[in-house]
Amino acid sequence: MAETSALCEEEEVKPQVKWNGRYKCPWTTWEYPNGLSFVLNNILPNERWADVSEIPSSTDLDITLPVCTPDIEQLKNPPSSGVQATWIGHATVLVQLDGINVLTDPVFSDSTGPVLFGYKRFRMPACTIEQLPSIDAVVISHNHFDHLDANSVGKLNERFGEKIVWYVPKGIGKWMKDTGCRNIVELTWWEQHGHHADLQEEIQFVLTPAQHWSGRAIIDTNESLWGSWVIKGPRHSFFFAGDTGYCDIFKQIGKKYGPFDLSAIPIGAYYPRHFMEPQHINPKEAVDIHLDVKSKNSVGIHWGTFKLTKEYYLEPRDQLKIEAKKAQLLENAFITVNHGITRTFGGI
Numbered sequence: 137m138a139e140t141s142a143l144c145e146e147e148e149v150k151p152q153v154k155w156n157g158r159y160k161c162p163w164t165t166w167e168y169p170n171g172l173s174f175v176l177n178n179i180l181p182n183e184r185w186a187d188v189s190e191i192p193s194s195t196d197l198d199i200t201l202p203v204c205t206p207d208i209e210q211l212k213n214p215p216s217s218g219v220q221a222t223w224i225g226h227a228t229v230l231v232q233l234d235g236i237n238v239l240t241d242p243v244f245s246d247s248t249g250p251v252l253f254g255y256k257r258f259r260m261p262a263c264t265i266e267q268l269p270s271i272d273a274v275v276i277s278h279n280h281f282d283h284l285d286a287n288s289v290g291k292l293n294e295r296f297g298e299k300i301v302w303y304v305p306k307g308i309g310k311w312m313k314d315t316g317c318r319n320i321v322e323l324t325w326w327e328q329h330g331h332h333a334d335l336q337e338e339i340q341f342v343l344t345p346a347q348h349w350s351g352r353a354i355i356d357t358n359e360s361l362w363g364s365w366v367i368k369g370p371r372h373s374f375f376f377a378g379d380t381g382y383c384d385i386f387k388q389i390g391k392k393y394g395p396f397d398l399s400a401i402p403i404g405a406y407y408p409r410h411f412m413e414p415q416h417i418n419p420k421e422a423v424d425i426h427l428d429v430k431s432k433n434s435v436g437i438h439w440g441t442f443k444l445t446k447e448y449y450l451e452p453r454d455q456l457k458i459e460a461k462k463a464q465l466l467e468n469a470f471i472t473v474n475h476g477i478t479r480t481f482g483g484i
């Protein structure tokens with residue numbers, strides 16, 4: 137027991153709050169993205185910053201990265217055992233476990249981002265908000281545009297209204313309220329909230345740390361928190377890594393909440409490394425996190441949808457296969473799927 141208590145104390149690392157009320161990652165692996173690097177990375181087409189990611193025509197994309205229409209009946213009738221997951225695109229996943237339907241970072245818009253630096257989608261969402269089954273909860277990892285989209289939040293509210301509980305990191309609540317959300321649960325790292333599904337069983341939603349940052353404009357940088365999410369039901373569990381660089385905290389999340397039946401872990405938007413490494417993991421680090429959190433199965437997300445960075449658009453998928461093999465993961469323990477594909481994990 138003494139050892140468990142000590143472990144818990146060690147686990148509860150808090151986000152640092154600077155003097156001006158902004159959050160900051162507490163790890164030495166964190167480095168704040170340099171503004172000049174950001175501009176160079178996005179504007180200057182010299183050799184060092186050359187964009188190697190040529191996105192092909194949609195006809196070619198339909199072959200290399202097809203968008204499949206999910207079986208809507210299957211989404212409406214998930215199996216009673218297991219975690220059913222459907223990749224809608226980027227970090228948006230429909231996760232169905234223990235009687236509830238959860239969406240992660242819902243972005244259904246054609247483009248996202250601020251006016252001049254916006255990102256256009258090269259693969260459309262696998263389904264529309266109108267086609268979704270009834271949604272009980274939404275988890276938001278942080279308020280970057282490719283994870284929190286006003287248009288999608290508004291449409292979800294129009295369709296489902298008060299039925300949805302919005303789980304968000306500390307500091308995003310006001311934005312959610314202003315966008316029309318009603319049931320908002322705002323948490324800081326390691327805080328949890330019991331969600332009561334229709335089945336009368338409590339499902340815990342826990343905001344866990346991630347190494348990242350937040351902001352929709354320069355002036356609001358890090359005013360709100362970011363994080364990953366643990367969803368732990370009576371029979372099944374799911375981990376959503378959000379957007380993150382690699383740090384030791386995932387081992388602690390694994391000790392406290394693992395193992396997980398399924399994790400959704402980002403594998404894309406990682407190049408060039410000298411700029412992206414603190415904030416976005418690459419496929420090798422995604423495999424490290426899969427092992428750290430003790431995930432039985434993982435799906436790679438945050439790739440193949442918006443071109444945010446410079447790696448070749450299929451490299452995350454190809455590289456993940458190589459890294460999973462190198463780490464001697466069981467076959468299919470950490471996979472990618474095409475947009476719209478539904479899989480069930482951990483069922484009996």
Ligand code: ZN
Pocket residue numbers: 278280283348349379
């Ligand atoms: Zn982000």
Ligand code: ZN
Pocket residue numbers: 280282283379438
């Ligand atoms: Zn992102």
